[in-house]
Amino acid sequence: MCYLPVMRAVTPEDARRMRDMTHRFAAALLATAAFATCTPASDAQPPRRAPTKDGPREVAILAAGCFWGVEHWMMMADGVVDIDVGYAGGKSDKATYDQVSEGDTGHAESVRIVFDPSVISYEDLLLRFYKMHDPTTKNRQGNDRGSQYRSAIFPTTDAQRKIAEGVTARVQKSGQWKSPLTTTIETPTHWIKAEEYHQDYLVKHPGGYDNHYLRDLHF
Numbered sequence: 001m002c003y004l005p006v007m008r009a010v011t012p013e014d015a016r017r018m019r020d021m022t023h024r025f026a027a028a029l030l031a032t033a034a035f036a037t038c039t040p041a042s043d044a045q046p047p048r049r050a051p052t053k054d055g056p057r058e059v060a061i062l063a064a065g066c067f068w069g070v071e072h073w074m075m076m077a078d079g080v081v082d083i084d085v086g087y088a089g090g091k092s093d094k095a096t097y098d099q100v101s102e103g104d105t106g107h108a109e110s111v112r113i114v115f116d117p118s119v120i121s122y123e124d125l126l127l128r129f130y131k132m133h134d135p136t137t138k139n140r141q142g143n144d145r146g147s148q149y150r151s152a153i154f155p156t157t158d159a160q161r162k163i164a165e166g167v168t169a170r171v172q173k174s175g176q177w178k179s180p181l182t183t184t185i186e187t188p189t190h191w192i193k194a195e196e197y198h199q200d201y202l203v204k205h206p207g208g209y210d211n212h213y214l215r216d217l218h219f
Contacts, residue, residue, distance in 0.1 A: 049078040051116035057081060058117045060125055061088050061154035061188050063108035064133035065141025068201040069212035070111045073132045079119030084112045085201075086193040088154050093190040097198065103146035110154065112191060122160055126153065126167040131215045135171075136179035142211035151181075154188035161185065167219075176217040 064070045067085035075083055087100050090107030100107045115125065133141055135151040153168070155161035164185050172181050202208050 048076060049119050051079045051081045051119055055116045055118045057114055058122065059156050060113040060115060060122060060160070061110055061156060061191060062113065062125075062129050063088060063110040063150060063152040063154070064129060064135075065109070065149045065151075065211065066144050066209065067109040067111055067194065067198065068208065069210035070109075070133070071200070072202040072210060073212050073214065074111055074113055074125075074128070077115075077120060077125060077128055079116040081114040081116060083114070084193050085198050086110055086112060086191060087148075088112075088188055088191050089152060089186050090190050090192075093192065095190075095192055097195055100148050101146075103148055105148075107148060107190070107192070108150050108152050109148050109194075110152070110191075112193075122163050123167055126164060127171075127219055128214070129153070130167070130171045130177075130183075130219065131217050132212050134177075135181045135183045136177050138182040144211070151183040153183060153185050154191075155185065156188055171219045174217075174219045176219060 062070065062074070071083050071085050074080060087095050087105075087107035088110040090100070090105045092105065095105050095107055099105050100109065113125065115122075133151060137151075139145065139147045139150050141149050141151075153164045155164050168181060168183055168185065171177065197204075202210060
């Protein structure tokens with residue numbers, strides 16, 4: 001489950017969800033390895049192009065580890081109208097954070113992105129997706145482990161599936177990631193919006209836990 005930062009008095013619920021101290025050391029080691037193989041892009045982002053007021057809308061569902069960071073980095077993309085965090089790809093259309101965190105419901109922590117395809121294409125969203133997380137670590141992002149943290153694309157149309165397959169092949173062929181991709185392309189079954197306290201988490205808790213960043217990769 002996402003590692004809750006100690007930014008306030010820790011409730012019993014928070015304490016149960018927090019990783020033990022060994023994960024802090026694991027995270028540091030993983031971050032060191034990541035920086036040794038991939039150069040992060042500058043923290044400075046170019047001005048975001050806003051979606052058009054009455055333009056077309058499309059939905060993308062993506063999983064790339066803890067959904068707090070995925071939401072944060074995708075919200076900075078051009079043309080994004082709205083994002084919800086939730087759970088996708090599981091066995092049931094009802095699940096809670098605690099149940100998903102057990103790792104046996106089949107769901108992945110995911111984001112549902114409403115975007116304006118006249119401003120940003122689905123292809124460009126996927127290229128950003130492949131830069132902001134490590135798609136080579138199966139069922140893991142940083143110190144978050146379990147199938148709920150898998151790298152996955154959930155196409156919402158046949159056209160999206162074809163694009164997802166093409167972009168994934170392109171990223172793999174580029175060799176920018178030195179290990180094989182583990183990203184799966186799955187049917188978007190049972191999308192469930194997560195509990196309200198997870199929505200806009202890093203807006204509500206600036207400086208909170210996030211192991212994502214944009215790498216300077218070229219596919």
